[in-house]
Amino acid sequence: MxxxxxxxxxxxxxxxxxxxxxxxxxxxxxxxxxxxxxxxxxxxxxxxxxxxxxxxxxxxxxxxxxxxxxxxxxxxxxxxxxxxxxxxxxxxxxxxxxxxxxxxxxxxxxxxxxxxxxxxxxxxxxxxxxxxxxxxxxxxxxxxxxxxxxxxxxxxxxxxxxxxxLTGGAPLLSQNLRVERGEGDIAGPLSELASEFSDLSIGSYPFQKNGIYGANIVIRGADGARVDAAMTRLCEMFPA
Amino acid sequence: MxxxxxxxxxxxxxxxxxxxxxxxxxxxxxxxxxxxxxxxxxxxxxxxxxxxxxxxxxxxxxxxxxxxxxxxxxxxxxxxxxxxxxxxxxxxxxxxxxxxxxxxxxxxxxxxxxxxxxxxxxxxxxxxxxxxxxxxxxxxxxxxxxxxxxxxxxxxxxxxxxxxxLTGGAPLLSQNLRVERGEGDIAGPLSELASEFSDLSIGSYPFQKNGIYGANIVIRGADGARVDAAMTRLCEMFPA
CATH class of the missing domain: 3.40.980.10 (MoaB/Mog-like domain)
Structure with a gap:
């Protein structure tokens, strides 16, 4: 749907x-x-x-x-x-x-x-x-x-x-992980995650502020359990 | 041009x-x-x-x-x-x-x-x-x-x-008049001004802030003398 x-x-x-x-x-x-x-x-x-x-x-x-x-x-x-x-x-x-x-x-x-x-x-x-x-x-x-x-x-x-x-759809759920590493270091593992969870939208939004740089990784989807599962995997990839 | x-x-x-x-x-x-x-x-x-x-x-x-x-x-x-x-x-x-x-x-x-x-x-x-x-x-x-x-x-x-x-064009000059009257009161005279100065772009941008309402009238064009002339006329229409 x-x-x-x-x-x-x-x-x-x-x-x-x-x-x-x-x-x-x-x-x-x-x-x-x-x-x-x-x-x-x-x-x-x-x-x-x-x-x-x-x-x-x-x-x-x-x-x-x-x-x-x-x-x-x-x-x-x-x-x-x-x-x-x-x-x-x-x-x-x-x-x-x-x-x-x-x-x-x-x-x-x-x-x-x-x-x-x-x-x-x-x-x-x-x-x-x-x-x-x-x-x-x-x-x-x-x-x-x-x-x-x-x-x-x-x-x-x-x-x-x-x-x-208006008739809405399934509200899009999203979870966000802030990773303080260069996008170039994040990109490889993230690409694998995106292939595995191809039903979700996984975006990387780089920032650079006060000398700290990194990216916010946003996982979006209508199925909360799938978003949770992807976020768990992401946290394992990039432990705080 | x-x-x-x-x-x-x-x-x-x-x-x-x-x-x-x-x-x-x-x-x-x-x-x-x-x-x-x-x-x-x-x-x-x-x-x-x-x-x-x-x-x-x-x-x-x-x-x-x-x-x-x-x-x-x-x-x-x-x-x-x-x-x-x-x-x-x-x-x-x-x-x-x-x-x-x-x-x-x-x-x-x-x-x-x-x-x-x-x-x-x-x-x-x-x-x-x-x-x-x-x-x-x-x-x-x-x-x-x-x-x-x-x-x-x-x-x-x-x-x-x-x-x-890049090769630019004639920079667009603009002048702005803030008129503290409803757009509905401004619209008639402004429409006449726009017809007379059809070589210029004349826009009306309403605001409503802290109980004061009105509109910013913006006159834009490449020919400074024409913009001046239109602004002079506008100021006569809506004296402060």
Whole structure:
């Protein structure tokens, strides 16, 4: 039995120019790992219509679930919703329930519900809204594509409301051993371990800090007993 | 005249599981912006042969320069060099100059130059080495694909030695105005500004912190006078 798969699309020129450092990818990765959905790929694309449509079209066929962040605000560079509609070949217009949510919110706030803000009620035909308790403007799910905000606090709350609606897989268990030896000394024995436990994923992540160098060896798998067995063998190979 | 374009491929299961937060993408993005090379796309792919070969093959046709990070160490999960060779249809074997560098390094260190470490001298046929003053094991450039280490200190030094060899474009100039008003209030005037200065990139990046909310408006372009003119207009629209 294999786990469901996912991909992420981070949308925004500000990430590709280096001005902003994305944090949504790491957040989503950790949350998906907890529920046993395998994040297979993540892409950062610019605020460009062809780039966004291309990434959605390619990835939604390749994995079970696609998550996007960014580009659903009120300004001229927020074009994600239109791109999703184009990718699915459906129309997009202001939707009553989203409009009502926003109208009530801005009335409570005493802010003008102007044309720019009304744009945030434009939802592709057939989508399901994703709640946004932080700043109200909803995300939406279109088939297997989950369209969420770029602002981390909003993205995270949307992820929290979407994930319980998805069928997860076996959560990935992992154990970690820190070995203070050069990766070159670790590599031979580790390769044998990886061959013997080919049902597990065994990774080596080197570090070099304060004059100490070595690697963290991470053993991952869905079967706890197998992960334990591999870790026992690993500890025998590299006694502390 | 348009700037040269680039893409990045971050290779590693540890990023997609959320265990490690990538920092190389943001570093490369900032460095490329300084020299006027446009980073068009970034991808994170797993330690999987098909995924790595697929990303290299697609992106090297799409942009001028492709930068990869990760997967060139001595352990069994380091498969990037083999994937690059396969993507280019060239052979890969231990190369004398890389072997000599590593042999001398491990002799100085008093470490065994074993089979795992010798693997790091395997370089695709026809590639040019990229120097690694930090831990010696070289990266390499194969045509327009620059293959670099995942450890940030090593990645950064490799970027520093590669970028001066590339022809840059006009460095992107940017100016930023912090506006403490809701994006919905900013959006209308900003859209007019973006239409008038369609040769510039004008982005709006909302924030919400300590009860204050608003957006940073960033105006980017290669022509300093135009960026100045747009910023002057923007300041008139939103006086402090």
């Amino acid at each position: 294999t786990n469901p798969t996912a991909a992420m699309i981070v949308i925004g020129d500000e990430i590709l120019s280096g001005r902003t450092r994305d944090s949504n990818m790491n957040h989503l990765a950790k949350e998906l790992t907890k529920v046993g959905i395998d994040l297979r790929e993540a892409r950062v694309v610019s605020d460009d219509r062809d780039a966004i449509i291309g990434a959605i079209t390619e990835l939604r066929d390749k994995v079970d679930h696609v998550f996007t962040s960014g580009g659903i605000g009120p300004t001229h560079d927020d074009i994600t919703a239109d791109c999703v509609a184009a990718a699915f070949g459906v129309s997009i217009d202001i939707r009553e329930d989203a409009y009502a949510l926003l109208a009530a919110h801005y009335e409570r706030q005493g802010s003008e519900f102007n044309a720019a803000r009304q744009r945030m009620a434009r939802i592709p035909d057939g989508a399901v809204l994703i709640e946004n308790p932080v700043s109200i403007a909803p995300g939406f799910a279109m088939d297997n594509v989950f369209v969420m905000a770029g602002v981390p606090a909003v993205f995270e709350t949307m992820v929290a409301s979407v994930l319980p609606t | 348009t700037n040269p374009t680039a893409a990045m491929i971050v290779i590693g299961d540890e990023i997609l599981s959320g265990r490690t937060r990538d920092s190389n993408m943001n570093h490369l993005a900032k460095e490329l912006t300084k020299v006027g090379i446009d980073l068009r796309e970034a991808r994170v792919v797993s330690d999987d042969r098909d995924a790595i070969i697929g990303a290299i093959t697609e992106l090297r046709d799409k942009v001028d320069h492709v930068f990869t990070s990760g997967g060139i160490g001595p352990t069994h999960d380091d498969i990037t060099a083999d994937c690059v060779a396969a993507a280019f249809g060239v052979s890969i074997d231990i190369r004398e100059d890389a072997y000599a560098l590593l042999a001398a390094h491990y002799e100085r260190q008093g470490s065994e130059f074993n089979a795992a470490r010798q693997r790091m001298a395997r370089i695709p046929d026809g590639a040019v080495l990229i120097e690694n003053p930090v831990s010696i094991a070289p990266g390499f450039a194969m045509d327009n694909v620059f293959v670099m280490a995942g450890v940030p200190a090593v990645f950064e030094t490799m970027v520093a030695s590669v970028l001066p060899t």
